[in-house]
Structure formats: structure tokens, C-alpha cells
Amino acid sequence: xxxxxxxxxxxxxxxxxxxxxxxxxxxxxxxxxxxxxxxxxxxxxxxxxxxxxxxxxxxxxxxxxxxxxxxxxxxxxxxxxxxxxxxxxxxxxxxxxxxxxxxxxxxxxxxxxxxxxxxxxxxxxxxxxxxxxxxxxxxxxxxxxxxxxxxxxxxxxxxxxxxxxxxxxxxxxxxxxxxxxxxxxxxxxxxxxxxxxxxxxxxxxxxxxxxxxxxxxxxxxxxxxxxxxxxxxxxxxxxxxxxxxxxxxxxxxxxxxxxxxxxxxxxxxxxxxxxxxxxxxxxxxxxxxxxxxxxxxxxxxxxxxxxxxxxxxxxxxxxxxxxxxxxxxxxxxxxxxxxxxxxxxxxxxxx
Amino acid sequence: xxxxxxxxxxxxxxxxxxxxxxxxxxxxxxxxxxxxxxxxxxxxxxxxxxxxxxxxxxxxxxxxxxxxxxxxxxxxxxxxxxxxxxxxxxxxxxxxxxxxxxxxxxxxxxxxxxxxxxxxxxxxxxxxxxxxxxxxxxxxxxxxxxxxxxxxxxxxxxxxxxxxxxxxxxxxxxxxxxxxxxxxxxxxxxxxxxxxxxxxxxxxxxxxxxxxxxxxxxxxxxxxxxxxxxxxxxxxxxxxxxxxxxxxxxxxxxxxxxxxxxxxxxxxxxxxxxxxxxxxxxxxxxxxxxxxxxxxxxxxxxxxxxxxxxxxxxxxxxxxxxxxxxxxxxxxxxxxxxxxxxxxxxxxxxxxxxxxxxxxxxxxxxxxxxxxxxxxxxxxxxxxxxxxxxxxxx
Ligand SMILES: Cc1cc2nc3c(=O)[nH]c(=O)nc-3n(C[C@H](O)[C@H](O)[C@H](O)COP(=O)(O)OP(=O)(O)OC[C@H]3O[C@@H](n4cnc5c(N)ncnc54)[C@H](O)[C@@H]3O)c2cc1C
Numbered sequence: 001x002x003x004x005x006x007x008x009x010x011x012x013x014x015x016x017x018x019x020x021x022x023x024x025x026x027x028x029x030x031x032x033x034x035x036x037x038x039x040x041x042x043x044x045x046x047x048x049x050x051x052x053x054x055x056x057x058x059x060x061x062x063x064x065x066x067x068x069x070x071x072x073x074x075x076x077x078x079x080x081x082x083x084x085x086x087x088x089x090x091x092x093x094x095x096x097x098x099x100x101x102x103x104x105x106x107x108x109x110x111x112x113x114x115x116x117x118x119x120x121x122x123x124x125x126x127x128x129x130x131x132x133x134x135x136x137x138x139x140x141x142x143x144x145x146x147x148x149x150x151x152x153x154x155x156x157x158x159x160x161x162x163x164x165x166x167x168x169x170x171x172x173x174x175x176x177x178x179x180x181x182x183x184x185x186x187x188x189x190x191x192x193x194x195x196x197x198x199x200x201x202x203x204x205x206x207x208x209x210x211x212x213x214x215x216x217x218x219x220x221x222x223x224x225x226x227x228x229x230x231x232x233x234x235x236x237x238x239x240x241x242x243x244x245x246x247x248x249x250x251x252x253x254x255x256x257x258x259x260x261x262x263x264x265x266x267x268x269x270x271x272x273x274x275x276x277x278x279x280x281x282x283x284x285x286x287x288x289x290x291x292x293x294x295x296x297x298x299x300x301x302x303x304x305x306x307x308x309x310x311x312x313x314x315x316x317x318x319x320x321x322x323x324x325x326x327x328x329x330x331x332x333x334x335x336x337x338x339x340x341x342x343x344x345x346x347x348x349x350x351x
Numbered sequence: 352x353x354x355x356x357x358x359x360x361x362x363x364x365x366x367x368x369x370x371x372x373x374x375x376x377x378x379x380x381x382x383x384x385x386x387x388x389x390x391x392x393x394x395x396x397x398x399x400x401x402x403x404x405x406x407x408x409x410x411x412x413x414x415x416x417x418x419x420x421x422x423x424x425x426x427x428x429x430x431x432x433x434x435x436x437x438x439x440x441x442x443x444x445x446x447x448x449x450x451x452x453x454x455x456x457x458x459x460x461x462x463x464x465x466x467x468x469x470x471x472x473x474x475x476x477x478x479x480x481x482x483x484x485x486x487x488x489x490x491x492x493x494x495x496x497x498x499x500x501x502x503x504x505x506x507x508x509x510x511x512x513x514x515x516x517x518x519x520x521x522x523x524x525x526x527x528x529x530x531x532x533x534x535x536x537x538x539x540x541x542x543x544x545x546x547x548x549x550x551x552x553x554x555x556x557x558x559x560x561x562x563x564x565x566x567x568x569x570x571x572x573x574x575x576x577x578x579x580x581x582x583x584x585x586x587x588x589x590x591x592x593x594x595x596x597x598x599x600x601x602x603x604x605x606x607x608x609x610x611x612x613x614x615x616x617x618x619x620x621x622x623x624x625x626x627x628x629x630x631x632x633x634x635x636x637x638x639x640x641x642x643x644x645x646x647x648x649x650x651x652x653x654x655x656x657x658x659x660x661x662x663x664x665x666x667x668x669x670x671x672x673x674x675x676x677x678x679x680x681x682x683x684x685x686x687x688x689x690x691x692x693x694x695x696x697x698x699x700x701x702x703x704x705x706x707x708x709x710x711x712x713x714x715x716x717x718x719x720x721x722x723x724x725x726x727x728x729x730x731x732x733x734x735x736x737x738x739x740x741x742x743x744x745x
Contacts, residue, residue: 001354001355001651001652001655002352003352003354003645003649003651003652004653004656004659068352231735231736231737234737235737242741245738246737246739246741248728248740250737251727251731251735251737254731254735254737255670255726255727255731255734255735256727258667258730258731258734258735259667259670259671259726259730262646262663262664262667263643263645263664263671264642265649265664266642266645266646266648266649266664267641267642267646269352269649270645270648273352285641288637288638289638289641291634291638292635292639292642295635295638337631340631340634340635340638341627341630341631341634343634343637343638344630344634349610349614349624
């Protein structure tokens with residue numbers, strides 16, 4: 001029995017972390033957030049590390065690793081608040097497109113193609129949104145689709161069928177959110193040409209499950225970063241002639257954050273491991289993992305900001321990028337209440 | 352990542368299950384008499400399902416230490432809902448300590464009767480002036496001839512009124528620094544000069560006590576470790592105690608009872624489980640339990656595999672686990688509403704009134720064994736390396 005990262009996994013972690021430390025400084029994040037830059041250079045760098053190819057099978061041009069490795073990367077991207085289309089293009093799209101559009105999958109692996117994800121309406125349609133299909137044409141509206149720079153979108157209709165559309169077959173409008181480290185858009189379908197990928201809702205669910213695990217891992221990393229920043233700030237900042245880290249109120253805030261987040265690491269590992277190896281446990285574990293980590297993440301985001309005092313509230317230290325990232329992850333692909341409702345349904349505890 | 356224990360262990364798991372199936376009817380319930388409970392304990396020891404790694408010479412089963420087998424036994428007994436090995440402070444705290452630091456004579460004298468349930472112990476640590484700051488304890492022992500002579504008072508001593516013996520911290524080196532002046536003594540509760548006054552706790556039961564010592568004479572050799580080393584000896588026990596508190600397996604088994612309850616109980620004619628707010632709270636707890644179970648797996652794995660660090664994962668268990676249990680019991684009470692208030696000898700209680708008694712008891716565990724606040728001090732100072740509180744100038 002071994003429930004921990006292998007040597008290879010630790011190596012992967014180190015090399016991605018090194019790249020992000022060098023290339024994705026807070027300054028870089030700020031430039032992307034201010035739209036002075038897009039995420040393409042970062043994605044190019046990650047492509048050279050093999051990240052878009054990570055979970056794509058070797059015979060399709062990929063690296064052939066699994067969900068645990070993907071979670072390791074997602075956690076690091078969250079830790080560095082990295083702008084990138086990782087979750088949509090490198091993870092959810094290849095899972096859904098494997099065996100259906102292997103040509104595109106190979107292009108994703110090579111970094112020459114980005115596929116966005118428009119699943120929101122199949123999970124819980126909001127406002128006037130909703131997507132329907134007829135004769136391989138899509139109509140309706142999808143909100144908060146991931147990645148404004150994608151070449152294609154994988155769209156789930158209201159009844160969870162998967163279609164692929166090219167970016168120029170739809171009208172695409174930027175949707176501003178609190179989180180400026182990742183882009184989302186409104187997709188307007190008007191009898192738009194689309195290719196049917198699957199009518200099997202299990203295909204939709206497999207892509208959704210791994211996306212949810214990745215968002216949970218992203219929050220784990222973002223939360224860890226916020227705790228690290230809070231603890232190190234507290235050790236430096238002095239008030240009443242002593243470091244605020246020696247005030248018990250501050251220590252206890254930090255201890256509560258650590259006590260909440262530490263089990264989340266095991267939870268992400270387990271959920272990712274289950275995704276590849278324990279099919280009967282996957283969905284329930286995934287729902288709980290994303291729901292639970294979203295709750296802990298919310299607490300960490302608030303509390304670590306408080307530890308910084310006024311500095312936490314300003315733009316100066318940039319802590320808010322992580323705060324917003326955690327907020328974004330919480331709502332995307334299912335909020336905690338919705339996930340817990342699904343968890344109850346999966347166990348026959350809700351209709 | 353490899354979560355399987357392997358085929359050898361799965362065979363072992365089948366053996367445990369078969370044992371449980373075949374012996375179910377002999378297992379005592381909370382209402383059985385003490386003789387049945389002791390008989391069951393003997394059967395468990397003979398089969399290696401408790402006191403498993405304690406050497407045969409001291410009355411145990413004598414198996415090689417194997418964390419996975421111990422884990423499988425714990426899982427299967429928790430799952431089946433039947434009574435596993437006896438607990439209590441003697442078995443779960445004193446015995447491991449004696450095995451680590453006790454003399455050969457002490458192991459031979461005390462381990463066997465303790466694990467067989469014939470010798471019941473209480474833990475005499477806390478004093479009116481020494482709770483979280485345990486090392487400031489003042490009960491003292493002075494050497495007189497071949498005896499220690501003890502004077503002072505303990506408080507919150509659980510089961511002192513039922514105990515045959517006590518393991519007790521006393522100050523023997525009044526001139527040494529506070530952590531270095533303490534010794535760890537064992538003595539019979541029948542020794543002249545001991546007075547026990549019961550204290551009723553919030554559950555309505557007098558389970559803990561004040562214990563007064565007036566010129567209590569204890570033979571010099573009844574010390575564990577050397578003079579002045581009592582603090583180290585006690586800390587070996589505290590880590591065993593903390594591992595026991597906050598155990599996620601116990602939370603899981605209570606959670607399963609809670610699901611049953613919510614599927615049976617109705618609120619205005621509608622099943623409680625169909626009430627969306629209660630159901631959401633139930634699912635939140637399930638998520639927290641899951642997180643703690645996976646955290647536990649990581650701790651187990653770090654013991655099996657060199658180089659895995661799970662120290663922070665371990666440090667948070669008592670804090671998170673006891674708070675979780677308290678919340679879990681509290682949800683059952685909220686689900687029951689006014690029925691949740693029924694207590695004592697009352698036809699309307701559910702699960703023998705355990706939701707209320709556990710709700711309160713778990714609060715006792717949040718306080719006992721190092722309060723939640725002390726746990727947070729430990730997590731921040733040792734886990735996050737934040738500075739200690741400066742001491743006020745003398
Ligand atoms: C059910 C139960 C069973 C027990 N059984 C036993 C037993 O068998 N044997 C035994 O010896 N003892 C036993 N105890 C005692 C237990 O160990 C103590 O109650 C516990 O260590 C706290 O000490 P105290 O009660 O003196 O509280 P105090 O130490 O006075 O604490 C009061 C409050 O102050 C806070 N506080 C104290 N110091 C600090 C600090 N440095 N930083 C932040 N906050 C602080 C505490 O967290 C708490 O909130 C039991 C207690 C309970 C509740």
C-alpha cells in the first residue's frame with residue numbers, strides 16, 4: 001500500500017514548479033489580467049514541458065499519464081494563479097474527444113489546437129442560456145464557456161449530448177468575471193454547424209468528473225499559496241513591537257486554515273486515483289472532493305486575506321488573484337450545494 | 352499510488368470476517384455484564400484481534416507488528432458494528448507506554464491483567480491549577496525510606512471511582528525546572544490516604560472525579576522511567592491518546608447510523624432525508640469524513656513507506672476529528688427537533704439517547720487530551736513554525 005506521490009510524480013512536480021516559478025511571476029499574472037498580454041506564451045512554455053499532452057495516450061501523440069499527474073499539474077497552476085487553458089484543452093477535451101476525433105487530440109497534444117469547454121447549460125442552465133441540437137446544428141446560448149482563445153468548443157447541450165463546433169461557426173463574446181487569470185466567453189449559436197461527438201451521457205460525465213477534480217486541485221494549490229503567503233507575511237509584519245505571527249489570534253487563523261486544507265491534499269489524490277482505477281467510487285468521490293475543497297478554499301481565501309490586514313485588501317500584494325481564482329473554481333462546473341445534491345442522488349438519498 | 356493491501360492481506364481480511372460471522376453472538380453489548388465482556392476480550396486476544404502485537408510473555412497474542420493487519424481488524428470490527436477489543440486508559444495509554452519505557456518487572460506485573468480487563472486504570476494528570484499547562488502540576492512526592500509519600504490533588508480523573516490502579520504525575524524534584532521535576536508513578540487506588548469525590552459531568556453521569564492524596568505511601572520501585580523523567584514518559588502516552596481521539600472510522604460508523612435515522616424519521620409527515628437543508632448538512636459531513644479518511648490513509652502510508660512526510664496530516668487529526676464528531680451528533684439532534692431533546696429514561700429517545708449524550712461527550716473530547724486551542728498552538732508553532740507566545744517578563 002502506498003498512498004503518496006511516486007518518484008516520477010515528484011519529478012514532474014519539480015519540473016513544472018520550476019517553470020512556473022521562473023515564468024509565471026505575479027508580474028506576469030498582472031499583465032495577463034490587465035489584458036496587456038494573453039496566456040499564449042505561458043501555454044507555449046507548458047507545451048514544451050509536455051503539459052497539453054500529459055494525459056493523452058502515447059499512440060495518439062501524448063505522454064500517457066493519468067489523472068493523478070494531471071491533478072499535480074492543476075495544483076501547481078492554482079498555486080501560481082497561472083493563466084492557461086489547461087483544464088479545458090489539456091484535460092476535459094481530450095477525454096471526450098478520444099476515439100472520436102483523434103486527429104484533434106493529436107493537435108492538442110502538439111499544442112497547435114485549443115479546445116474550449118461549454119458545459120454550463122448541461123449542469124444547470126442560468127439566466128436565458130440553454131443549448132439545443134437538431135440535425136447537427138446548435139441553437140441557443142452558452143455562458144461562461146472556458147477559453148476565449150480556443151479554436152474549437154466542446155459543447156454540452158441541455159440534455160448532455162456532446163457536440164464540437166469550430167470557433168468561427170459561433171458568435172463569441174468575452175465575459176468578464178472576477179477571475180482575470182482565466183478567460184470565459186458567451187457563445188451564441190444560431191443554427192451553427194456542429195459535429196456530434198456523443199449522445200452517451202457517460203462521455204459527458206467522464207469529462208465533467210475530471211474537470212471537477214482539476215478545479216478542486218487548482219483550489220488546493222491556490223489555497224496552499226494563500227496560507228504560505230499569510231504565514232510568511234505574519235512572520236515579517238510587526239505590530240506592538242512583535243511579529244504578528246506571535247499573536248495567538250493570528251496563529252489560530254493560520255492553524256485553522258492548515259487544518260482545513262491539509263486533508264484536501266489526500267482527497268484530491270484519492271479522487272484522481274479513483275478516476276483512473278476505481279470506477280464505482282469515482283463520481284461520488286469527485287462530487288464530495290470539489291464541494292468540500294470549495295468550502296475550505298472559501299475559508300482560506302477570506303482568512304488569509306484577513307491575516308494581511310489592509311495589505312490583503314489592496315491590489316499591492318496581489319493576494320486577490322488567488323481569492324478570485326478560488327471563487328471562480330467554486331462556481332464553475334457545479335457549486336457545492338449542487339454537487340452535494342448530486343452526491344445524495346448517487347446514493348439514493350435524493351430523488 | 353497503490354491502495355491495495357495485496358492478496359495476502361485480503362486473505363487475512365476474509366479470516367477476520369469469518370471470525371466475526373462465527374462469533375457474533377458472543378460479542379457483548381453495552382448492557383452485558385462485566386464477566387461476558389472479559390470473556391470476549393480473552394477470545395479476541397487468543398485470536399489476535401486485540402493486544403495483537405503484545406508479546407505472549409506479557410499476555411498478548413505475540414504477532415509481529417503489522418500496521419496493515421491491525422488496520423484491517425479495526426476496519427472490519429467497525430464495519431460489522433460488533434464490539435472490538437476493550438479500550439480505556441489502561442489498555443490504550445498505559446500499556447503502550449509500559450511496553451516502550453517500563454521495566455521488565457513492570458511489564459510482567461501489569462500488562463496481562465490490564466489487557467484482560469482485570470486491572471482497571473485511571474489517569475492522574477490534571478490538577479486544579481494544572482490543565483493545559485500540565486507541567487505546572489504541584490502534587491508532590493517525597494522519598495521516605497523505601498517509599499514515596501504523596502500529597503496533593505488531581506481533578507477530572509475519569510473512572511477513578513472504578514479504577515483498581517492509577518498512573519499519576521507527581522513532582523519529585525521541586526528544585527528542578529518545571530518539566531524536569533516530574534515523575535511517573537503507579538499505585539493501587541486501595542492505598543490508604545486516597546479520597547475520591549465524584550464530579551457529575553454535563554451528560555448527568557459522574558464519570559470523572561476529584562482525587563485527594565494525603566500521605567499516600569507508594570513503594571519506590573513503582574516508578575516508570577527515572578526520577579524527573581515523568582514528562583517524557585507522559586508525552587509518550589499523550590501521542591497515543593491523540594491518535595485515538597478523532598479517529599475517522601468511528602465517525603463513519605456514526606454517520607451510517609445518522610443516514611438510517613434520517614431515512615426513518617419524519618418531519619411533518621415527510622422523511623427527514625427529503626428535507627433539502629438537512630440533506631445538504633448530511634452531505635457536508637460526508638465530505639468532511641471522506642477528507643479525514645483519506646488523510647488517515649496518507650498517515651498510514653507514511654508509516655509504511657520511507658520518505659513520506661505526513662507530520663502535518665497527523666497533527667490536525669485530534670482538532671478536526673473531534674469537532675467533526677461533535678457536529679455530526681448535533682445534526683441528528685437538529686433533525687429530531689424537539690424529539691432530540693428527549694433524554695434519560697424516555698420512550699421517545701432514539702438510538703438509546705446517544706445523540707445527545709455523544710453530542711455532549713464529544714465536547715468533552717474537544718476539551719480533554721489537549722484542547723482545540725492547544726492543538727492550534729501546536730499546529731501553528733510546530734507545523735507552520737510560527738513563533739511562540741512571548742512570556743511576560745518575570
Ligand atoms: C471528558 C473529560 C475527561 C477527562 N479525563 C481526564 C483524566 O482522566 N485524567 C486527567 O488527568 N485529566 C482528564 N481531563 C482533563 C483535561 O485533560 C483538561 O480538562 C484539559 O487538558 C484542559 O485543562 P483545563 O480543564 O484546566 O482547562 P484550562 O487549561 O484552564 O483551559 C481553559 C481554556 O483556556 C484555553 N487555554 C489554556 N491555555 C491556553 C493557551 N496556551 N493558548 C490558548 N488557549 C489556552 C483552553 O483552550 C480553554 O479554552 C478530562 C477532561 C475532560 C473534559
